Amino acid sequence: MPARYLVTSALPYANGPIHFGHLAGAYLNADIFVRYKRLTGAEVLFVCGTDEHGAPILVNAEKEGAHPRDYTDRWHQAIKQSFERVDIAFDHFSRTSRPVHYELTQHFFRRLVERGAITTRVDDQVYCEVCKRELPDRFVVGTCPKCDFDAARGDECPRCAAAFDATELKAPRCKTCGTNASKRPSKHWYLDLPALRPELEAWLEARFPAWKPNVVGEVKKYLADLKPRPITRDLQWGVPVPLEEAKDRVFYVWFDAPIGYISSTREWAAQQGKPDDEWERWWKDPGTQLVHFIGKDNIAFHAVIFPSMLLGQREGYVLPDVPANEFLNLEGQKFSTSGGWFIAIDDFVDRFPADTLRWTLTRSAPETRDSDFTYKDFQTRVNAELLGTFGNFASRVLKFVQARHQGAVPAAQADPGEPERRALEALRAGVAAAAAELDRYSTRGAAERVLEVGYAANKLIEERQPFKLINTDPAAAATTINVAVRLLEGLAVLLFPFVPGTATRLWAQLGLEGDPTRRRWQDAAEPADPAGRAIGALDQHLFQRVEDKTVEAEVARLRAGATPPPEKAAAPPAAPAKAEAPAAAGKPPISFDAFAALDLRVAKVVSAEAVPKADKLLRLELELAGGERRTVLSGIRAWYPPEALVGRQVVYLANLEPKKIRGVVSQGMVLAANDVGDVAVLLQPERGVPDGARVS
């Protein structure tokens, strides 16, 4: 076992709130691991920070009329606070917008160039003279090279469905400012992953046996098609490329972001007043085990790309373990901050103790596959596990000490009985088993081992029934209670990484000084004899019951809050109330004439069939007045089997310009409402009306 651990959690993107899914995937497990390792006496550093570059932040900041700096300031604060509220105890939480990070990123680049791990390539790019930037495909419009349609997009033509490169467009224009754009050759820099492949693979092959199958699979997939990756782009927001010929360029956000782990470490060292080379102890000493806790979407970056960057430095950087988690769902559906399908952490912690959230998310963590958070599950974990097993055991033992032993732990007989020996053995086994789980990064498995100690502890009371035994054999009853108090102390230490606040309160109830970090993890297996010690105040239960009606209310709140409009949920909590949103629907007002321009009709579906090679598409034949037929494509296959549609009426936009999709011309569109989770719900007249009837 290494004696030093450098632990990182994925840098959250400063573009939205963190939610349960993030916590369960990369933060809670890291925090638990860190607390555990500290208890074992290892030297541990836990760093993180916000990732603040990239186009999405720039775009969203612009949308608000804010400088990206101010925009990320707000999100950085909001995210940091959320972590604090669930006791994620980073040693340092930095930001990738700090000067130290700029310097280090540029240094990384220079080293990679020196080591021959950077290549360049020159390609034509569409460039806008007015905006003074190269245009990504989706910011270009122009004339289709195939059919001369004059409003073709940068990647394809909406009329003839041809796909092409933006540079192939005739007369390309900038979508933002509308002026003509030009083509010009443009040089970009690439991280030469194939050049680093031999060292990379040698390291990976050695680590694979210890890694989770989902991580290994993902990495192998990536290695199978390993190509140089562009690391520069033409953007105003990011770390500048330190070359005269690239002074209008910044690094791709994925390039600078992981370097944030290192810059965060350096910033921490500086703030602690440590020597200048302190950070190198953490990053370059082979005695350090680096661990990246991330979600599965980040595997390639942390297991392939960033290690390649580290190897490419040739400075002896240590390489990581990558215990990636899968995704957490919410009540059976994907989290969606834009769709409102998420639970804000601050909101939740306002109503329930952080420890109950920590425990539930740990017990349901998506370690081997996607898992689900439900309020029902939350209730069970709180009531049955935290309260029923741990809280109850503490309560029944300590209240007994208080009532029957005047608040001082009674002495044990020299030779405790068999049930006591078994219970203490269960504690010892739990300490070892939980450690083994944690050493392989399974916080979920470890929590289960701790729970088993709780089961064994309650069994001891059942077997001995000290509340009866005290009348016939007081010394034996006292022994049981004495042992039970030892079990509580052991449990307090074992529980500390998972529910630090509660474990600390239990510590006080046990009449102990400070908190469980006074002990070593290993000591939890052999608590000292507590005989004679006065227990603390029992004024408060360790956990409160979660009632059925509370669960129902929370689920209702969640569903109510999930109603789209999409944008509203993503507003940063700290954002000043913005100018009135343009109506609830989020679109600017239109004139009546604009509305009247729509030819909306009721139509009857006369036939419906799936479109080949398209999962979502249905081809509908609609009938209007006088038997007029129209063919329409609609992406509702997932929710409406074709046969269920025939004969019913729908609302139909008749004068939408036709578009060819999958070889079929669609003449207009069928209207549907968007339910939670993007489910389409067809509109239909309240009662039958003649086919072709106008809608106004």
Add this chain to the structure above:
RNA sequence: GGCGACGUAGCUCAGUCGGUUAGAGCGGCGGCUUCAUAAGCCGUAGGUCGGCGGUUCAAGUCCGCCCGUCGCUACCA
């Protein structure tokens, strides 16, 4: 349609390198108990480990096909 995953008791899930009668919690049912937050403990539920075929002395655990679910992606006017 392409790529990737997954499909174990009513529910949520464990099942490392293939090897004795396939597990836990919750729920249900039946008991016990009253120290404890109506908490706890015991027993029970007898599930073709999605289906078919294959490899093997032996497969939930490896391979192929099929069915189903999900994610990413294309399409969703």
